Amino acid sequence: MRGTNSNRENSGASSGTVRDPLDSIIGISAAIQQVKAVIRQVAPSDITVLISGESGTGKELVAEAIHHHSPRRNGPLVSPNCGAIPEGIFESEIFGHEKGSFTSADQRRRGYFEMAHKGTLFLDEIGEMPLPVQVKMLRVLETGIFHRVGGSTEVKVDVRVIAATNKDLGVEVSQGHFRQDLYYRLKAVNISLPPLRERSEDIPMLTEYFIREFAVRNHRPVPSIDPDAFRVLRSQYWAGNVRELKNFVESVVALGQDELITSEVIKMRLSSESGNPNLPVIVGRSEADLNQELVYRTLLELKHDMNSIKGLLQRVIQGQSLEVELPFSGAEEVETYSLDDVEREQIRRALANFNGNRRKAANALGIGERTLYRKIKQYRIKDD
Ligand SMILES: Nc1ncnc2c1ncn2[C@@H]1O[C@H](COP(=O)(O)OP(=O)(O)OP(=O)(O)O)[C@@H](O)[C@H]1O
């Protein structure tokens, strides 16, 4: 599979024992029940679905569930991340190109639409699609027909499109970043996933589900959890939503030996991570305040790292050895490192600080979102 490392092409043909993604969508809240009902309702048709919600709310899980419950389940599910595709090759990545259509095009190449033939095309982060491509996109949604870049023959595909966004596309439209006609076409069915803090009644069930999942996967006895611990978990802000809760529960199970997870254990883990900006924060403060604080913490860490690097460079200039201690936490070994290592570590850390939210991480690092995607790919950074 070519393209960005966030592309996934999955042929369900060999399934049989594949778990049903709909069963993995956990929650007792009315919102989640409603989402599952809509998935069941729309999956059998070819209708375009727009999934919206903050990072970590389960958009990808919903897309998988729709595909799995559709008659296309044995076809491919192709999931390019629009934010990860460089603007210059966007059109050719999506629609393919003919041989000779541009200098480096030495042979015809299929785009994601053709790869998804008889299956589902899940366009993740659709808000990142460049405006000129949006025009072509609308036409394909309406006719199923397009031309490859540099080609004159019409290509017809049988593809169901699902799109996801963590932006408010309505706002993007009003700011002129997204075409209104495409927005209306996409949101024929809009599945909106509320942030976890607005459905905290789901937290106990999710927590138990993740505890069991991690314990079983690690061949450990499944610990039980004190109901009082749920109270503590429910009082957190969970800026990174279900993904953040999942990571937190994983750390509790991985680091503890307890048969019973109490509220004390939870509080202890929360406070032992208090030096860690990844820590979920208490409800009651505005999101703007929290974002500002996270940006501030990231900047402080970057400043600290910069100072270490300055010291290092000074030593190099003075002709001292390049063998230095990495200025990053957890680095026990003395190693030689490059500027790439520094950059990789800073990106990794910024992503951790913002629970994988690439937009916020890019802002904090002072680089564009696309540049960040490129670097994540280049450094093979895992950010889930
Ligand atoms: N309701 C849920 N029940 C169980 N697991 C969930 C639920 N929602 C999300 N998850 C899990 O949380 C993690 C994040 O979910 P997912 O990748 O679908 O989020 P997303 O909305 O696509 O995030 P992003 O915008 O950052 O791509 C995944 O591991 C997913 O399995």
Ligand SMILES: [Mg+2]
């Ligand atoms: Mg996603």
